[in-house]
Amino acid sequence: MSRGRICRALSGFYYVEAGERLLACRARGKFRQEGRSPLVGDWVEIRETGPDTGMVWEIEPRRTAFDRPAVANVDQLVVVASRAVPVTDPFLIDRVSAIAALKGCGVVVCVNKCDLAPGEDLADIYRRAGFAAVCASAETGEGLEELTELLRGKLSAFTGNSGVGKSSLLNAIEPGFSLKVAQISEKLGRGRHTTRHVELYHLGCGAQVIDTPGFSSFDAQELDLELKERLPECFPEFRPHLGRCRFVNCGHTREKGCAVLAAVRAGEIPPSRHRSYLRLYRELQSVKSWER
Numbered sequence: 083m084s085r086g087r088i089c090r091a092l093s094g095f096y097y098v099e100a101g102e103r104l105l106a107c108r109a110r111g112k113f114r115q116e117g118r119s120p121l122v123g124d125w126v127e128i129r130e131t132g133p134d135t136g137m138v139w140e141i142e143p144r145r146t147a148f149d150r151p152a153v154a155n156v157d158q159l160v161v162v163a164s165r166a167v168p169v170t171d172p173f174l175i176d177r178v179s180a181i182a183a184l185k186g187c188g189v190v191v192c193v194n195k196c197d198l199a200p201g202e203d204l205a206d207i208y209r210r211a212g213f214a215a216v217c218a219s220a221e222t223g224e225g226l227e228e229l230t231e232l233l234r235g236k237l238s239a240f241t242g243n244s245g246v247g248k249s250s251l252l253n254a255i256e257p258g259f260s261l262k263v264a265q266i267s268e269k270l271g272r273g274r275h276t277t278r279h280v281e282l283y284h285l286g287c288g289a290q291v292i293d294t295p296g297f298s299s300f301d302a303q304e305l306d307l308e309l310k311e312r313l314p315e316c317f318p319e320f321r322p323h324l325g326r327c328r329f330v331n332c333g334h335t336r337e338k339g340c341a342v343l344a345a346v347r348a349g350e351i352p353p354s355r356h357r358s359y360l361r362l363y364r365e366l367q368s369v370k371s372w373e374r
């Protein structure tokens with residue numbers, strides 16, 4: 083048996099870094115029976131089957147895990163967004179960051195393609211929410227030093243809609259890197275899913291990063307009962323107002339005497355954040371308590 087970390091998942095194989103070695107592994111059948119699957123970022127026990135091959139035998143307990151992106155044990159999600167084509171719906175950022183907040187995972191919002199469309203106002207919404215936020219351009223290098231500082235010493239997973247420039251940012255940060263990037267289709271206004279697998283990289287600056295395929299829709303993302311119960315606190319800028327509403331069971335949607343709504347009206351909470359809260363609140367109505 084040896085211990086290592088999964089650094090790539092591709093076509094049913096898990097590539098495990100064990101010391102200096104890289105082992106191509108299959109997952110043990112019991113994981114599938116139990117409805118579990120190994121994730122990039124997992125620490126695992128390997129039963130070796132050959133010099134460079136093995137079987138993922140046990141998965142060590144995880145600090146954090148996500149379905150989308152499919153990663154484990156990350157310190158933070160870097161949610162890459164763009165104001166240029168393909169334009170990111172802020173709801174995507176709000177949804178991913180709420181799920182991350184629920185799991186106690188950090189969030190960095192990176193508004194990329196600032197050479198094409200400025201992103202300061204968008205970044206500012208997330209700074210006010212208490213997240214780190216950077217405006218960047220993989221093209222001109224703007225914001226990359228700041229982004230690198232936020233990555234140093236941590237394991238970060240890059241996520242965001244396809245074509246926003248996740249792989250391009252990593253190529254720009256790391257000298258000599260050449261992750262595959264592709265021209266986006268201007269006509270469709272969306273990316274073409276250039277990155278097709280999840281992979282962990284060790285950068286020269288002392289950061290570990292995971293590049294992931296972008297999403298093209300939100301629907302496959304996890305929404306669960308725990309989020310339903312704790313949604314307001316997953317919007318960090320709501321927290322100072324919670325417990326100050328007239329009704330103890332206030333849903334902060336349209337209730338009289340709601341302190342969160344008052345903060346929205348007073349300009350302390352950006353309207354787009356509250357709109358996303360309402361959209362998640364409605365989606366979560368269909369999550370039933372027996373689904374836990």
Ligand SMILES: Nc1nc2c(ncn2[C@@H]2O[C@H](COP(=O)(O)OP(=O)(O)OP(=O)(O)O)[C@@H](O)[C@H]2O)c(=O)[nH]1
Nearest residue numbers: 195219220245246247248249250263275276277296
């Ligand atoms: N002008 C400009 N173009 C950029 C920037 N970042 C990325 N691009 C371009 O955007 C396109 C998509 O970039 P990718 O890095 O492949 O995007 P991705 O987010 O990795 O996409 P997926 O792998 O499909 O999820 C490429 O043509 C890049 O050259 C930027 O900051 N400015």
Ligand SMILES: [Mg+2]
Nearest residue numbers: 248249276277
């Ligand atoms: Mg990519």
Ligand SMILES: [Zn+2]
Nearest residue numbers: 327332334340
């Ligand atoms: Zn309220």
